[in-house]
Amino acid sequence: MSLEKKEYIKYGNYDILFDKYTIILNYNNNNLKYIIDNNYYNYKQFSKMKFSNTNKLFFKFDFSEKYLELSEADYIMQIIKKTKKIVKKNKINIGITEEGKTIVANIIRGKSDYELNIITAIGVFLCNDYKKKCEFVYDEICNYLDEKVVNRNVCGFENNKCIAKRNKNCSTGCCNHFKNKYFGVLYQRKLYPCKYLIDKRCTAKCLTCKMHMCDYIIKKTGIKFTTKNILPLKYYFNPIQKFILKVEYFTPRDKTLKKLMFFDF
Ligand code: SF4
Numbered sequence: 001m002s003l004e005k006k007e008y009i010k011y012g013n014y015d016i017l018f019d020k021y022t023i024i025l026n027y028n029n030n031n032l033k034y035i036i037d038n039n040y041y042n043y044k045q046f047s048k049m050k051f052s053n054t055n056k057l058f059f060k061f062d063f064s065e066k067y068l069e070l071s072e073a074d075y076i077m078q079i080i081k082k083t084k085k086i087v088k089k090n091k092i093n094i095g096i097t098e099e100g101k102t103i104v105a106n107i108i109r110g111k112s113d114y115e116l117n118i119i120t121a122i123g124v125f126l127c128n129d130y131k132k133k134c135e136f137v138y139d140e141i142c143n144y145l146d147e148k149v150v151n152r153n154v155c156g157f158e159n160n161k162c163i164a165k166r167n168k169n170c171s172t173g174c175c176n177h178f179k180n181k182y183f184g185v186l187y188q189r190k191l192y193p194c195k196y197l198i199d200k201r202c203t204a205k206c207l208t209c210k211m212h213m214c215d216y217i218i219k220k221t222g223i224k225f226t227t228k229n230i231l232p233l234k235y236y237f238n239p240i241q242k243f244i245l246k247v248e249y250f251t252p253r254d255k256t257l258k259k260l261m262f263f264d265f
């Protein structure tokens with residue numbers, strides 16, 4: 001599912017009638033508050049409240065007024081993650097029902113890519129078990145990186161040659177490796193195209209490769225992905241899982257996911 005086409009989210013101005021049991025996590029103009037029955041609460045107050053299973057949670061986010069910076073997005077991710085724990089503990093329902101469909105959020109988009117990370121965090125609420133959550137977050141990060149890099153042709157591919165290797169006899173970008181994938185760089189010279197590169201496309205959906213930016217691109221564009229600035233990676237994987245995602249180059253999605261799930265604790 002594309003980042004923008006989730007059925008449980010309504011985008012743009014959308015009128016919804018909330019009853020007194022609805023907890024709205026509301027964000028606009030750098031202000032994040034919980035609204036219940038027209039009263040406003042911060043996280044500290046919200047975390048001390050008692051709830052029943054008649055309560056339901058809804059997200060209302062308006063990013064159109066102010067550009068969402070990384071630090072602000074990071075804060076929102078923290079609050080959403082803490083809210084998930086409270087929701088689980090108190091068996092609070094997620095979303096409201098309209099015409100037989102559950103709607104979880106109303107989002108007015110702005111211009112920041114970090115909004116996509118918040119949308120991912122909302123989606124996590126609908127993952128009923130760890131496997132689903134892990135797969136969802138992994139796929140969302142892949143989509144996010146594709147949106148930022150592939151869709152905008154950051155690598156400047158022209159005639160199958162990327163900008164960093166334009167003058168070299170290489171049409172595979174950085175989808176090459178030494179015979180020994182991990183230590184070959186120390187003693188081998190010959191590079192081989194990755195076996196997952198088929199018809200000039202990666203068939204592995206390898207998140208680690210997607211995070212990789214060569215020195216040329218980092219210097220030219222300032223784009224560098226880390227476990228700190230990809231917020232779903234920062235918030236939904238533990239240190240061992242982060243390490244796996246840092247080193248698992250040339251590895252298909254399902255193989256990496258198996259390892260990530262093995263180290264879930
Ligand atoms: S990261 Fe660098 S080497 Fe790899 S495809 Fe992009 S421009 Fe080419």
Ligand code: SF4
Pocket residue numbers: 174175176194195196197198201202203204205206209210249250251
């Ligand atoms: S797994 Fe990595 S190196 Fe192989 S094709 Fe995909 S992106 Fe390229």
